[in-house]
Amino acid sequence: KQEVTQIPAALSVPEGENLVLNCSFTDSAIYNLQWFRQDPGKGLTSLLLIQSSQREQTSGRLNASLDKSSGRSTLYIAASQPGDSATYLCAVITQGGSEKLVFGKGTKLTVNP
Amino acid sequence: DGGITQSPKYLFRKEGQNVTLSCEQNLNHDAMYWYRQDPGQGLRLIYYSQIVNDFQKGDIAEGYSVSREKKESFPLTVTSAQKNPTAFYLCASSITLGQAFFGQGTRLTVV
Numbered sequence: 001k002q003e004v005t006q007i008p009a010a011l012s013v014p015e016g017e018n019l020v021l022n023c024s025f026t027d028s029a030i031y032n033l034q035w036f037r038q039d040p041g042k043g044l045t046s047l048l049l050i051q052s053s054q055r056e057q058t059s060g061r062l063n064a065s066l067d068k069s070s071g072r073s074t075l076y077i078a079a080s081q082p083g084d085s086a087t088y089l090c091a092v093i094t095q096g097g098s099e100k101l102v103f104g105k106g107t108k109l110t111v112n113p
Numbered sequence: 114d115g116g117i118t119q120s121p122k123y124l125f126r127k128e129g130q131n132v133t134l135s136c137e138q139n140l141n142h143d144a145m146y147w148y149r150q151d152p153g154q155g156l157r158l159i160y161y162s163q164i165v166n167d168f169q170k171g172d173i174a175e176g177y178s179v180s181r182e183k184k185e186s187f188p189l190t191v192t193s194a195q196k197n198p199t200a201f202y203l204c205a206s207s208i209t210l211g212q213a214f215f216g217q218g219t220r221l222t223v224v
């Protein structure tokens with residue numbers, strides 16, 4: 001059974017700092033991996049999708065990498081801003097896993113002005 | 114304006130009542146999902162559907178039911194058999210194996 005782990009559970013940084021969020025998964029046979037952002041009391045916003053054949057994806061100040069063989073992904077946020085404060089979740093779709101998204105519990109990020 | 118619409122935003126249920134949460138999408142996605150989110154538990158899959166008139170149980174389907182009569186609609190019914198229904202419910206849709214998009218959620222409270 002696929003399990004997704006996100007470390008750390010919470011992170012607090014000063015504004016302007018570059019930071020890395022980690023995601024690991026136990027079954028490396030995945031179709032894709034997605035990173036989401038969730039603001040308090042809101043739904044999830046899709047940030048980046050990495051297909052299993054890709055190594056990374058970039059969108060603005062966000063860069064996500066994927067090392068499928070080691071079961072790891074990182075989300076790099078450059079020049080963090082207070083508006084980046086949110087919970088970040090990663091999720092994978094596993095091959096042979098009935099095509100459903102399996103989520104980690106998320107990392108709660110606070111960027112202090 | 115394309116997207117996923119969940120309604121209502123807030124819902125209150127009395128003990129023993131069934132309630133239905135609405136999820137509608139105009140993205141022409143085949144797949145739709147229902148998740149439950151509790152503090153400290155992350156998102157847990159309730160039901161999902163890959164095609165009209167077909168759906169599968171997720172990890173916590175007991176006490177819930179769904180239907181998929183139309184491509185754009187995937188309503189979730191929380192039955193009286195669900196003993197602890199207070200939670201935040203999220204609906205999502207995607208093309209098969211593609212990027213998933215979520216609605217804004219429904220917060221259900223038992224009163």
